[in-house]
Amino acid sequence: MSTVLKVNSITQRFGGLVALNNINMYVDDREIVGIIGPNGAGKTTLFNIITGMYEPTSGKVELAGQDITGKKPYVIAAMGFARTFQNIRLFGKMSVLDNVIVGMHTRTKANLIDAIFHTKRKYREKKECEEKAEKYLELLNLWDLRHEYANSLPYGCQRRLEIARALATEPKLLLLDEPAAGMNDRETDELLEIIKKLKEMGKTILLIEHDMKFVMNICERIYVLNYGELIAEGTPFEVRTNQKVIDAYLGKEE
Amino acid sequence: MSALRTALKKTGIMVACHINKIAFVSVLLLLMFPLVNQSAYTLRIATVAMMYIMIALSLNLLTGFCGLMSIGHAAFWGIGAYTAAILAKNLGWGMGTCLIASALVSGFFGMMLGLPVLKLKGYYLTIVTLGFCEIIRMVELNWMSLTRGPLGINNIPYPNLFGIVLKSRVEIYYIMLGLMVLTGLVVHSIVHSRIGKAIVAIREDDLAASAMGINVTLYKIMVFIISATIMGVAGGFYAHYIRYIEPSIFNTGTSMNMLIMAIFGGLGSIPGTIIGATILTVLPETIRFLAEYRNLIYGFLIIVLMLIKPSGVLGDVNMEYIKKRYYASKAGDKG
Numbered sequence: 001m002s003t004v005l006k007v008n009s010i011t012q013r014f015g016g017l018v019a020l021n022n023i024n025m026y027v028d029d030r031e032i033v034g035i036i037g038p039n040g041a042g043k044t045t046l047f048n049i050i051t052g053m054y055e056p057t058s059g060k061v062e063l064a065g066q067d068i069t070g071k072k073p074y075v076i077a078a079m080g081f082a083r084t085f086q087n088i089r090l091f092g093k094m095s096v097l098d099n100v101i102v103g104m105h106t107r108t109k110a111n112l113i114d115a116i117f118h119t120k121r122k123y124r125e126k127k128e129c130e131e132k133a134e135k136y137l138e139l140l141n142l143w144d145l146r147h148e149y150a151n152s153l154p155y156g157c158q159r160r161l162e163i164a165r166a167l168a169t170e171p172k173l174l175l176l177d178e179p180a181a182g183m184n185d186r187e188t189d190e191l192l193e194i195i196k197k198l199k200e201m202g203k204t205i206l207l208i209e210h211d212m213k214f215v216m217n218i219c220e221r222i223y224v225l226n227y228g229e230l231i232a233e234g235t236p237f238e239v240r241t242n243q244k245v246i247d248a249y250l251g252k253e254e
Numbered sequence: 255m256s257a258l259r260t261a262l263k264k265t266g267i268m269v270a271c272h273i274n275k276i277a278f279v280s281v282l283l284l285l286m287f288p289l290v291n292q293s294a295y296t297l298r299i300a301t302v303a304m305m306y307i308m309i310a311l312s313l314n315l316l317t318g319f320c321g322l323m324s325i326g327h328a329a330f331w332g333i334g335a336y337t338a339a340i341l342a343k344n345l346g347w348g349m350g351t352c353l354i355a356s357a358l359v360s361g362f363f364g365m366m367l368g369l370p371v372l373k374l375k376g377y378y379l380t381i382v383t384l385g386f387c388e389i390i391r392m393v394e395l396n397w398m399s400l401t402r403g404p405l406g407i408n409n410i411p412y413p414n415l416f417g418i419v420l421k422s423r424v425e426i427y428y429i430m431l432g433l434m435v436l437t438g439l440v441v442h443s444i445v446h447s448r449i450g451k452a453i454v455a456i457r458e459d460d461l462a463a464s465a466m467g468i469n470v471t472l473y474k475i476m477v478f479i480i481s482a483t484i485m486g487v488a489g490g491f492y493a494h495y496i497r498y499i500e501p502s503i504f505n506t507g508t509s510m511n512m513l514i515m516a517i518f519g520g521l522g523s524i525p526g527t528i529i530g531a532t533i534l535t536v537l538p539e540t541i542r543f544l545a546e547y548r549n550l551i552y553g554f555l556i557i558v559l560m561l562i563k564p565s566g567v568l569g570d571v572n573m574e575y576i577k578k579r580y581y582a583s584k585a586g587d588k589g
Contacts, residue, residue, distance in 0.1 A: 051465060077467035085465075091458035093522070094451070095575050102455045106467035108448050112476070115447030116440055122447060129448075147579040169467060 002029045002064065004173045004204050005050065005081075010059035012045055012228075019045045020228045023059070027173060032195070032205045034215040036239075037225035038248060043208045044086055046225070047177055050206075051083045052076040064172060078106040080172035084162040084179060086208075092151030096142055096161055099150050100133040103168030136164045140194060156187035160194065167203075174198070176207040180214050188214060216240065224248070270576040273525065277438075284431055288424040297423045301495065303535040304434040305488055310515040310531040311441045311524065312484035317513065318521030318569075319445055320477045321457030322372070323380045325509050326387030330482040332394060332504025334360045334489025339407045339499055340400065342414070349413040349420075349429075353490040360486020361479050363390075368478035372471055375460075387506050394501035406500025413494040426495055433491060437484055442524055444480070446574070453477055454522075518556060519567050526568030533567075 005027040012020040020042045027033045035043050048054045050061055052073040061069045068076050082103075091099050108129060114122040137143045140160045145153060150161060159179060166174055179195075180188045188211065195218050198205065209215045215222060216236040224232040224239055226248040232239055239245055269276065284304075288297060309331065317323045334356035341347040341355055371382050394401045401407065413420045413429065420426060444450050452473055455463040460470050493499050511534075519530020537555070541548055559566070 053461070053465075072469075073464040074467050074469045077465055083465055085462065089459045089462035089465075091455045091462065093458055093572075094454055095578070098451055098454075102451050102463070102468070103466050105448065105452055110448045112444070112449060115449050116443050118443065125448065147575055147582055149575075165466065 003027070003062075004029050004031075004064055005206065006062040006065075007046075007050065008060040008062065010046070010049060010056045010061065012042070012049060012054065013057045018228050020049070020056075020225075023225075023230050025223050025230070025233070027204060027206050030199075030202050030204055031221065032199055032207070032219050034219035034222045035206065035208045035225060036210070036212070036215055036222060040227075041225040042228040043225055044177060047083060047175055047208065051081050051175065074106075077169060077171075080170075081175060082166035082169040082171035082173075083175040084159075084166050084177055086177040086181065088155075088158050088162060090150040090158055090161060090165070092149065094150055095147050096137065096150055096153065097130065097133050097146040099161055099165050100136050100168045101129045103165040104129050104132065105169075107168075107170055133168060136167050139167075139197065140164045141190070156183050156190070159183065159187075160191070163194070167198075172204065174203055174205045176205060176209075178208050178210060180209060180211045192217060266571065267576060267580050270573040271580060273573050273577075281431075281435055285428075288427055292424070294423055297427050299536060299539050301423070301427050301430045303532050304430045305491060305495075306512070306515060306535045307528050307531040308430075308434045308437045308488045309485060309512050310519065310527045311437050312481045312488070313512055314516040314519075314521060314524070314527045315441050315444065315484075316477055316481040317516060318523070318527070319450065319457060320453045320474060322474060322478065323376075323513070324383040324481075325380055325506060325513060326383035326385070326390075327481070327485055327512055328504045328506070328508040329383075329387040329390040330360045330364060330485035331489040331492065331508070331512075332390060332499075332501070333363050334486030335493040335499045335504070336394060336401060336407070336489075337486070338490035339410045339493040342411050342494065343407060343409070346411070348417070349415050349490075349494055352494070353487050356486040356490030357483045358486075360489065361483035364479045364482025365475065368475040368482075372474040372478060383509075384506060387504075387509055391501050391505055394504065401501070404500065404502075406498060407493075408498045410493055410497040410499070412497070430491060430495075433487060437487075438524065438528075440480075440484075445524065449473070449476075457522075514556060517566055517569075518559060520565060520569030520571070523566070523568040523571060523573075525573065526566055526571070529567050 003026050007023055007025045010020055010023045023046065035046065037043055045054065049056045052068070052071050052075070055070045060067055063079055063081060068079060091102060108125050110122045110125050134143060134146065137146050140163060142157060142160055142164060145157060150158065153161060163176065163179065180191055183191065192214065195205065219236060221234065222236055222239045223230060224245050231244045231248060232242040287300065291297070313324065313327055337356045337359045338352040341352050367386055371379060374382065395403050413426060420429070452463065452468045455466065455468060456470050456473055464470050515531040515534050516527055518534055519528065520526030538548055538552055541551055544551060
């Protein structure tokens with residue numbers, strides 16, 4: 001089994017604050033891995049480093065063996081990491097379908113010349129994109145809404161659309177930042193089904209989540225962060241019974 | 255009220271479904287217009303209106319679709335105008351080559367400004383364009399040997415296309431019509447392509463766009479250059495048409511008026527831009543009898559529209575989506 005993501009002793013300082021301290025982790029192909037931890041533990045910071053939004057103070061991020069530390073986000077996206085955002089960031093005034101098609105940007109090639117002279121390549125790509133995008137939308141139960149504006153969608157649908165858009169980049173690793181945040185039980189169950197489907201399709205996923213039940217249900221391995229330190233890793237069962245994790249979540253007895 | 259709304263919605267769907275035909279027929283009508291009306295006055299207004307449509311389209315590509323606001327775009331117009339004027343007058347170049355030169359020079363300036371500046375966001379960029387406009391105006395005003403400064407360049411030769419000198423208003427009208435249609439087609443093609451979707455995505459959320467693999471800075475620079483190039487061509491045409499240019503034409507006030515046209519018609523809408531530029535060019539002419547109240551009415555109209563419909567005439571109307579929704583619902587009814 002090959003390693004898709006490898007994080008080598010990443011440290012991130014913001015001024016005097018150590019947001020992440022010497023983090024090591026990996027994600028293998030076709031794995032579903034979770035990152036949990038209390039608020040402010042550095043989970044999203046880690047995501048931002050992996051996807052190139054921040055440059056770490058020290059350490060290295062590898063994508064399938066290639067060093068990608070310090071590369072620009074759009075380069076990393078093209079190389080194979082796709083993410084969703086904790087606070088939804090859709091293209092509001094574009095249709096649901098177009099949001100997904102934007103996700104295919106790096107997998108298509110039509111340039112300015114193609115656009116202005118309406119070449120065959122443009123039409124072929126456009127057709128392929130639309131067909132593929134509709135498939136992703138069917139997978140995420142959004143097909144009926146495909147021509148609506150993204151910002152007119154209900155909350156749960158917007159979260160799913162972010163996943164559809166990220167999937168459209170055909171990533172080697174899908175990074176989901178709190179995909180179930182703010183969802184009601186029904187929406188969370190639906191999301192769980194979708195992630196199970198993605199797992200069956202052989203996708204590799206790294207997700208941050210607060211909802212313990214959700215993480216324990218779906219993840220094969222879990223990393224636990226607290227105050228920028230990696231305090232535990234292992235299977236859901238190992239993590240659940242780890243004393244350090246229990247202390248971090250429930251507080252220590254004095 | 256609800257009856258009116260339904261009627262409006264139905265008309266909207268009809269217009270959206272046949273927008274290509276409507277555009278085609280409009281161009282046909284514009285082609286026939288000089289056959290019906292030869293009055294110098296109306297032809298002049300029509301020509302100027304079409305030039306402003308071209309300008310507003312270029313601004314809308316930048317501001318409406320890519321979300322970058324420029325209040326210094328008259329500078330590119332001026333660069334195009336001066337390039338064409340100097341080449342035509344001093345070197346005797348024909349109109350075609352002059353326009354190409356205007357496009358290249360203006361586009362080059364767009365690139366030179368865009369490269370360092372387009373990493374800035376929002377208001378900062380807007381302020382820089384304002385400064386740029388002033389700098390260019392100052393250069394035009396003070397580079398006496400090239401631009402004759404405040405005297406301006408007069409007696410710019412009549413447009414000369416492939417050796418034929420075009421002196422008649424009608425011929426110039428047709429040249430402008432051609433340029434406008436070309437601009438419309440180019441902007442439409444860009445907007446409805448892979449690149450157009452990337453550009454709109456950048457407007458909507460540049461961070462998310464970069465996470466989708468879009469090179470945000472590259473596309474911003476690309477759009478800026480395209481926009482400046484179109485402005486340059488419009489400027490080159492203007493120099494040939496008016497035959498006298500001086501620096502104060504290309505100031506920030508002019509830039510503002512251009513931007514108002516794009517905003518009035520609706521940012522992010524090509525039909526809206528055309529309507530906006532037309533109304534705001536033709537209206538001041540038709541109410542000329544009001545003399546000093548003219549500008550009052552003009553300002554009043556803009557304020558009223560912004561109060562009733564801040565997004566402009568067609569700013570929140572996406573014809574493509576209306577059409578797709580309509581066909582999807584029709585297909586749904588059958589199946």
